[in-house]
Amino acid sequence: xxxxxxxxxxxxxxxDAIKYKSEDDEAIILAGGQSLLPALNMRLSSPSCLIDISxxxxxxxxxxxxxxxxxxxxxTHSDVMNNDLxxxxxxxxxxxxxxxxxxxxxxxxxxxxxxxxxDPAAELPAFAVAMNAEIILNGLAGQRIVDAKDFYLxxxxxxLKSDEIxxxxxYPLLGHNQHLIFDEVCRRHGDYAMAGLMAxxxxxxxxxxxxDLVYFATGDKPNIAQNTAKLVINDGYDYERLKKSxxxxxxxxxxxxSSSEMKLHLATILINKIxxxxxx
Amino acid sequence: xxxxxSVNISFSVNGExxxxxxxxxxxxxxxxxxxxxxxxTHLGCEQGACGACTIELDGVAVRSCLVLASQANGxxxxxxxxxxxxxxxxxxxxxxxxxxxxxxxxxxxxxxxxKEIISSKKKLSRDEIxxxxxxxxxxxxxxxxxxxxxxxxxxxIN
Ligand SMILES: Cc1cc2nc3c(=O)[nH]c(=O)nc-3n(C[C@H](O)[C@H](O)[C@H](O)COP(=O)(O)OP(=O)(O)OC[C@H]3O[C@@H](n4cnc5c(N)ncnc54)[C@H](O)[C@@H]3O)c2cc1C
Ligand code: FES
Ligand code: FES
Numbered sequence: 001x002x003x004x005x006x007x008x009x010x011x012x013x014x015x016d017a018i019k020y021k022s023e024d025d026e027a028i029i030l031a032g033g034q035s036l037l038p039a040l041n042m043r044l045s046s047p048s049c050l051i052d053i054s055x056x057x058x059x060x061x062x063x064x065x066x067x068x069x070x071x072x073x074x075x076t077h078s079d080v081m082n083n084d085l086x087x088x089x090x091x092x093x094x095x096x097x098x099x100x101x102x103x104x105x106x107x108x109x110x111x112x113x114x115x116x117x118x119d120p121a122a123e124l125p126a127f128a129v130a131m132n133a134e135i136i137l138n139g140l141a142g143q144r145i146v147d148a149k150d151f152y153l154x155x156x157x158x159x160l161k162s163d164e165i166x167x168x169x170x171y172p173l174l175g176h177n178q179h180l181i182f183d184e185v186c187r188r189h190g191d192y193a194m195a196g197l198m199a200x201x202x203x204x205x206x207x208x209x210x211x212d213l214v215y216f217a218t219g220d221k222p223n224i225a226q227n228t229a230k231l232v233i234n235d236g237y238d239y240e241r242l243k244k245s246x247x248x249x250x251x252x253x254x255x256x257x258s259s260s261e262m263k264l265h266l267a268t269i270l271i272n273k274i275x276x277x278x279x280x
Numbered sequence: 281x282x283x284x285x286s287v288n289i290s291f292s293v294n295g296e297x298x299x300x301x302x303x304x305x306x307x308x309x310x311x312x313x314x315x316x317x318x319x320x321t322h323l324g325c326e327q328g329a330c331g332a333c334t335i336e337l338d339g340v341a342v343r344s345c346l347v348l349a350s351q352a353n354g355x356x357x358x359x360x361x362x363x364x365x366x367x368x369x370x371x372x373x374x375x376x377x378x379x380x381x382x383x384x385x386x387x388x389x390x391x392x393x394x395k396e397i398i399s400s401k402k403k404l405s406r407d408e409i410x411x412x413x414x415x416x417x418x419x420x421x422x423x424x425x426x427x428x429x430x431x432x433x434x435x436x437i438n
Pocket of ligand 1: 028101108
C-alpha cells in the first residue's frame with residue numbers, strides 16, 4: 001500500500017527538531033525510516049508531519065568516554081558493525097546486529113531509532129537493558145538521562161516525552177569478568193526472532209556470580225527474569241523448574257511467529273544455549 | 281520553519297541529473313523512479329521484506345520502498361538500468377548462464393545485493409551467500425541457481 005498524506009520538515013539541528021515537535025503533537029520523528037515507513041505504507045500510522053532528523057550533523061558519532069562507549073542516535077546498524085571501536089570494546093554488538101534485518105535495511109536503520117521505537121521483538125532494546133545502558137534524551141527543558149531498564153514502559157511505550165529526541169545511548173564497558181551472551185531462535189536469517197535472550201554474566205573463579213536475563217520477542221517489552229536468574233546461579237539448568245519460574249514472572253504474548261507456549265519453551269531452552277556458550 | 285506536502289529536490293540517477301523536480305512528500309523513491317520510466321526497480325511488498333526494490337543510494341544498497349523521494353535530495357542513485365560496467369556485465373552473464381532468473385521479478389534486487397556482496401571483496405561460502413541474499417525473496421528459482429551465479433561471480437571478480 002501507499003503512505004497517507006503528511007508534510008515533511010528537514011531539521012538542520014536538534015533544537016529545530018525539538019521546537020517543531022513540541023509545537024505539533026501529531027508530528028513524528030523520521031530517522032532511518034526502516035520501521036516508520038513500513039508502518040506508514042501499511043497505514044498503521046497517520047502523522048501530520050515527518051520531522052526528518054537524518055541530516056543532522058554529528059549525531060552518528062561513536063566514541064569512548066571514560067568507562068562508557070557512546071553511540072550517537074543516527075549511527076546506522078551498518079555504521080556500528082563497521083566501527084573499529086565497537087569491534088575492540090563491544091564486539092558482542094557486531095554479532096547481535098548481524099541478526100537484525102538484512103544489509104540493505106541495516107544501511108539505513110539507526111541505533112537510536114531501534115532503541116526509541118521499542119519494538120518488543122527487537123534485539124537492541126533488550127541489549128540496552130541487559131547492558132545497563134543510559135539513554136540520553138534532549139527536550140525543551142534540556143538533557144536528561146534515563147536508565148534503559150526504566151525507559152521501556154509497555155508495548156511500544158517508552159518514557160520519551162512529546163518534545164524529546166533520543167540523541168545517544170551510553171553503554172558501560174564490560175569488565176574482563178563480565179560477558180554479554182546472546183542467542184535467539186528465528187525462522188529465517190534476519191527475521192524478527194520467535195524468542196531471544198540477552199544474558200549479562202559476571203564470573204568469579206569460573207562460577208557465575210551475577211546473572212541478568214533479558215528476553216525479547218516474548219512479551220510487551222524487554223522482559224527481565226530476575227528470579228529465574230537466581231535459580232540458574234544456584235542450581236544450574238533444570239528445564240521444568242526454569243520453565244515454571246519463567247511462566248510466573250513473564251507474561252508471554254504470542255505473535256504471528258509463535259504462540260505464547262512456544263515462546264515459553266524457547267525462552268527456557270535459550271538459557272541452556274547461553275550456558276553452553278559461556279566459556280569457563 | 282515550514283513544512284509542505286511537496287518538496288523540490290535534485291539528485292542524479294545512473295549519472296543523469298534530475299534538477300529541482302517536485303515530488304509529493306508521501307511518495308517513496310521506488311514510485312518516483314518508476315514514474316520516470318525506470319521500471320527496472322520492482323515493488324513487491326512495500327514493507328522492506330521482499331528486496332525487489334533494492335537500489336544503490338550514495339554507494340550503499342537500500343530499500344527504495346522505505347526511502348522517501350524527498351529524502352534523496354542531493355543523492356546519487358544507481359538502479360538496475362545503470363548496470364553497464366564491466367563487473368556488472370560479468371554478473372549479469374553469470375545469472376544468464378546459470379538460469380538464475382525465471383519470471384525476473386526478483387532479479388533487479390538480487391543483482392543489487394550481488395553488487396554489494398562483490399564490492400565487500402569477501403570470499404563467501406555458499407552458506408554465507410544464502411545468508412546475504414536472505415533479504416531477497418525469489419518465488420521461482422528455488423535459489424540454488426542464484427547461489428551458483430553469485431558464487432561464480434565472486435570467484436571470477438574478487
Ligand atoms: C524487513 C525488516 C526486517 C527487520 N528486522 C529487524 C530485526 O530482526 N530486528 C530488529 O531489531 N529490527 C528489525 N527491523 C527494524 C530496523 O532495525 C529499524 O531500522 C529500527 O528498528 C528503527 O530504526 P530507524 O532508524 O529505521 O527508525 P525509524 O523508522 O525512522 O523510526 C522508528 C520510530 O522511532 C522514532 N524515532 C526514531 N529515531 C528517534 C530519535 N532519535 N528520537 C526519538 N524518536 C525516534 C520514530 O519517530 C518512529 O516512531 C527490520 C525492519 C525491516 C523493514
Ligand atoms: S517492495 Fe521494497 S522490500 Fe519489498
Ligand atoms: S525469478 Fe521469479 S521471483 Fe525470482
